[in-house]
Amino acid sequence: MSSDISVNVQNLSKCYQIYDRPRDRLKQFVVPRLQRQVGMQPQQYFREFWALKDVTLEVRKGETVGIIGRNGSGKSTLLQMICGTLNPTSGEVHTTGRVAALLELGSGFNPEFTGRENVHMNAAIVGLSPDEIEARFDDIAAFADIGGFLEQPVKSYSSGMVVRLAFAVQAMINPDILVVDEALAVGDEKFQRKCFTRLEELKARGTSILFVSHSAPSIIELCDRALVLDRGARIMYTSPQQAIRAYQKIIYAPDKDYQHLVQSYVAADQSGEAPAIERDFPRAVETSEKAAAENAAIFDPGLIPETTSVYPIQGAEIENISILDENNNAVNVLNAGSVYQFEISGKFIDNFSGVYFGMHIRNVSGAVITGQKYPEDGNFIRAVQGGSAFTVRFSFNMSLIPGVYFVGAGVWSAEEPTCAHRIMDAIMFRVSAVGKPISFGYVNLSASEPRLEMV
Template sequence: MSSDIAIKVENVSKCYQIYDHPRDRLKQFILPRLRRGLGVQSKQYFNEFWALKDVSLEIRKGETVGIIGRNGSGKSTLLQIICGTLNPTGGNIQANGRIAALLELGSGFNPEFTGRENVYMNAAVLGVSNDEINARFEEIRAFADIGHFLDQPVKNYSSGMVVRLAFAVQAMIDPDILVVDEALAVGDEKFQRKCFARLEELKANGTSILFVSHSAASIIELCDRALLLDHGSRLMYREPEAAVRAYQKMLYAPADEYSRLIAEYRATDEDGETGRVRDASRADTAALAPSNATFDAGLVPETTTVYPIQGAEIQSISIRDSADEVVNILQSNDVYQFEVKGRFLKQFAGVFFGLHIRNVSGAAITGQRHPEEGVYLEGIQAGTDFTIRFSFRMNLSPGAYFVGSGVWSVEEPNCAHRILDAIMFRVAHVERPMSFGYVNLMCDEPSVKLVEK
């Protein structure tokens, strides 16, 4: 295995034997041996369930890889095999370096031991010496921030406290490879932010990170590549934007479309070496347009994804200025109307609309829903045309952005229609910007008071 590869997974499969009745397990243990001894053809008393089927991938050192897929797609099984807590039925796993894992809630903790005792026990399992853990103990204590509970039995902890301590141990010992399985979803917002900040720090220091998350934003923001699994098989190992987009499209697809998408993804699967290619060149070209322009015909996204039409069809999305002209070069602080037009093809109840704005990396910067959460439009008749306008004051920082919209219902199918990255726009360059990031929230110029002493 190459020295720059942290984890290499080769044709890994995992099969479970599922028994309809407890007695069938005993039959399987005894009767096939007797049949073979008598020269009679053996019979199988269990059903096979393949949690993974010939999954292969490589993760480079310092790379962050996300794993996404529906429940039961094999995500957790793959992580357990990589960590060595589960043996594969077939295939091979190679890893370079020390692996730290945060899998099921509380896994690896003895509930009768105190938090302090579990810290040292976990560290010993990871091959960390007492001297090393002594040197890092105060950092672990501070990161977990569970106060006097550190010296109480873990069985008295809340789920959030267990995650705090588990993550503190695994992430503060500087592992070569860190594996996380959705555990961070248990913590509160402040702790989640602290965890993600630590993940970014580990990544910067060369740690390879492999994690499962149902948060599309986390996958896109943190990961270099993403693996999409379905029913135990690899469908796609690509840049995270493409994998997340494919996954979301699968979630809302009807049965016949779902089968077609699976075949399409398998046929086009590649190993993700392309990296992040999403419209960067177009964004750079757009930045050269004159600041007084209002429309640039070159601002056309190459990542438009149209979901199946299931009772409604979005026919156009556009941005209009105060003069009702279609524009795609926007000025800071001006108000614009994002207009969505379409038609309902069937009768619906409980309808609502949504529109989102994403940045070049694919993270949702902002969005709107109408009506508000918990309120819906009722009694929509087939053949009804709709036009909805979302109003935005353009407080985004200069740069390129992407707009998508959708129509949803509380009825099946929930997603009547949706288009991702339907159009693209640019917020014009400001000569002397005073803010940075994605959003300009500044109200007034900062005031400075200097006192000489």
Template sequence: MQFVLPRLQSVIGQKPRCYFREFWALKDVSLEIKKGETVGIIGRNGSGKSTLLQMICGTLNPTFGKVQTNGRVAALLELGSGFNPEFTGRENVYLNAAILGLSQDEIKARFDEITAFADIGDFLEQPVKSYSSGMVVRLAFAVQAMVDPDILVVDEALAVGDEKFQRKCFARLEQLKARGASILFVSHSAPTVIELCDRAFLLDSGVRLLHGKPSDVVRAYQKLLYAPTEEHRQLIQDYCAVDEAGEVARSDSVAENDLEPAKGALASFDPGLVPETTTVYPVQGAEILSIAILDQESRIVNVLHPNEAYQVQMTGRFLKDFSGVYFGVHIRSISGAVITGQRHPEEGSHIENVRAGTSFRIRFSFRMALFTGAYFIGAGIWSTEDPNCAHRIIDALMFRLSHTDKSGSFGYVDLMSSEPSLEWAEA
């Protein structure tokens, strides 16, 4: 219709009509991924993430512009993409590896390694159509990751599978990264993007909004995700302006606390510990008025001592009636990874019939079994109703663990219960 009728209308002197609505899955999106770099791509459903990855892999061609890749590209875009459901797992390994450019001799040399990684047992000789979704992704990831690609593209596939297999996948990604492979990673898991990636890009409605440090981009994405309609457009404009400037803007600071900080010679409060990454979500029916860390004497502190007990206090008020309410607080590392968190009531339970005008004060207790370093605290109010995020503040507070004596532990958390016991035996 669009091909014929407008031409006929022009011939008879009428204004040609448009019988279609123009839609761009991606528009003016430009990015460059360096060798050995791991890049996260985040955004809401329909933002163009999967389309971008398919163009990078060559399964889609751009209408305008170009995509240039150097080296062997392996992709895990959809469960079992590239698998023939009628073929056995063994046959699909050979088929998929051949598509990736491996010769028969190369496939034979790596076959045992691939099947050992997939670990699907006798199902290797069964048709793929009889596999569970978890088994399909295990085999698909094993083939793609074990061929040593120069570029590995992963689109949400690692969300499938048990914890042991997911850890094995991430360990393999770390190996590929150490060997110089470039990894493009799409995920809705913010901690995974922050921990795994060197940089992150935020897409929305086919447009690149922001790029930079994963922790900064994730915070911006979360704020956009929960923003009311009237604030959404303004956030997009702000992010695009920031993206052109090449850095992620910092958000508003949290409201003043209603308690006094600790004072005196033995005080454990450092006024210089102020986070620059505080992100305040829109108020949507409830408002957090203050967040503070309290010691045993109910003083505000931010220089804490290892293995001592502290409380994180949050106060606020409800501006509308809510049901299905629960509160949460979390502690993040400098990289943005969630170290630990608590919610009240416990998982599966909620607080019903909270009335507008109700104020609250809630305290979460923590034993700081952390190592020396800086950490960040955020908190929020959620509901099973809409909007489900009534209010949230990320990186509301920054605190530091004071110096500890020499320890045999390392990482974030000290779980040592006693000194290691060593025994020697003569050879």
């Protein structure tokens, strides 16, 4: 292995034996042996499930690699084999230096031991001597910042306290390789920021970091390269931006397009060239002005939310919610900076008075980014007749930062029943970038490019 490579994974695979019935496990243990002894072809009583298959990658010293993929794609299996806590079915893993891992909440902690005792035990496991542990203990305790709970059994900790102490132990021992598997999602915002600052410090001193996250901004900001896994296979190992683009297209692809997408990305990964699929599907992120000008909003049938919640019909019914471009075409892949109409249509079943309509846009964590009402606050539609249809349009300048968002809408009344009908997460849409990104967060409020004056 090259001296500048800290992690070398070659054709790594992991297969599990799945038994449909408990007695099949006993049969598998006994019957095939007897069949071999009498010269018969041994019978198999299990099904094979390949959690990971023929995955190869290298991580350079000081490099941060993001690992992304939907649930069940093999991310955790890969990390466990790199850390040595899981044996591969085939393939090889070679690591250089001290490996520290934060694989799951509370892993490696004895719940009956105090926080102090668990710090000593975990630090010893990764190879620190008693003197080294004592020298670094104050830094670990300060980083965890759990106060007097450090002297209490871990079983009395909250989930946030467990992850604080676990990260503090692994990150403050200055490992050569640090593996983090989604555990930071448990901590609060202040602690997450503290963790990412520490990751940057470790990266600067030459630590290799393998980082699993479903957060596209975190992968892009923190990582040098990213590995896309799907159904146990390596799809791409490339720049974070291109990996996120591939991941988003794969998870939202209709079944009829899935295989075509995967084959194109795998072929591009093997050849080192741009994926052919990028010429067939709209880009999630555009970096050139020319490409952005040619990128029209489209409708992607794969963008279907799984969190839709329909409220009871109490005198009105929303029948359709859609997003329309300037040509009145239904779209759900939108260009940043363009104007779109969010249309809600339906019918009133009963007579109503004091009616108003509303819609909102939420991010993936559920926070309301923006919304509109009609009429404006304090005003109402005085009377509507049962049997009448309605269509209301809300106009939005798409100033959202590129990403995925969800739309909900409702019909309300100032009188009972106050909620005539409501649908949460009725549709989802994705905002694509146009030009170079000049803002971050959720919305782009910039009026012009920043200017610098020096005297």
